[in-house]
Amino acid sequence: MQHTDKSLQRKVNFLLYYAVISTSIFLVFILSSFVGKDKNLTADEITVKRITVVGEDNLPRMVLSNETRQHSGRMEGKEFPKRERPAGIIFFTNKGDECGGIVAATTAKDGSVNHGMSFTMDNYHDDQVIQLLNDETYENGKAEVSRGLMFNEYPVGSNLNDRMAKTEELKKIADPKEREAKIGELWDKEGAKRRMFIGRNVNADAGVFLYDAKGKPKMKIYVDKAGNPKIEVRDSTGKYKNIIQQ
Template sequence: MEKLLKEVRFLKIYSFVLTLVLCGFIFLSFKPLGKERFTEIDVERINVVEKDGQLKMVISNQARQHPGMFNNKPLPPRERQAGMIFFNSRGDECGGLIYDGNENENGMVYSVDQNQNDQVLQIQYNESRNGQQLRRTYGLKMWDRSDEFKMEKAIKEFAALDQIKDEQERKKAVQALRDKGYLGRERMFVGKTTDEEVGLFIRDNKGTPRIKIYVNKANEPVMEFLDEQGNKLKSAN
């Protein structure tokens, strides 16, 4: 009888503890969702999504960086620097901020992409070192992108180019795309060049330099106007 009473007592205690655990679980399960505050958090990647799960922004280290997306479909895996990547409501990548640096190279770039295409505007800083020689450039850069060569078509064309094994043939194929105006053409740069010229540099719709207004590294003001072959039309120092 004493043994039976002990077993009954044990079962009562066990039932009581189990009931407390179950109540705690139910309470936590129905706890209202709200804003959480953290003093510090370590994370390799954060995905910002809408209520329906649509991806809007990725903040990531280099190893887990998003490869990009078009029409809600991720692009093939590729190496990208750490930073932030933005996505619009169509499911296309539409810009971002990336950065990296080591003993030989350093840089940070903020990009704005044309709709269904590549970047058309960048704020950038880049520097590289070759031995004792340091080359540095930074400023605002702009491009034109063809509406006939949007990202969907570009992905297919570049995939076909990757299949060309002969280097010379591949260069010819790339040049053919450039001659059609399909590849991006730089139109303007405002900033400091690797030749230590600070100013405004404008190109025509073929990407040919046409106007340069700058101060050179000798602190001399320069204005240059060029023709389509790069010959000076007018200059003033």
């Protein structure tokens, strides 16, 4: 009887070892099918909250994400602090620097609804210089809509990281008025300047709107809400003159 018990125990142990080894081999096979260097995953459909595409250097090239997990941005090897960003696609250069994106969002608050979508391209080491935008706001039965193509310009050699660092230092100024004035001076000197807008503005004027190197509006070629064609030039006093004879 004792001999039978030992024989049975050996068989049980053998089956246990066999199960453990077989399971381990199976798991290794499954995992290797996903993590193998030259393996490809093919699927008809996937549902995810975020996809990060990286280069061979493991730096980001593209991030497709919902708003909760969206990439906060990256430049010159520095990750930006976590911040609210819409769902969409963020693009990065082969150096891992953010260089633009496509985002969209709809928000509602206190009876007001804002709906927008934006496709942007960034300046080297700075923020957006080309933007294709649709921006709609509705409140109390009224609409404020702007949609079109915008061109901005930064000073040569501008750097977003440097400007943000300077801004953080200026925020330490105790006097509110002086603090706001200094920050305004910094961004007026080193920030973006609007150069051109092609599209429909909030006044329902559709046309081409031109600005000087300081971002000041200078000329408008458009058709107004009433259907009147106009070419307006802004003089030194800030007044516009329609050069089309009515």
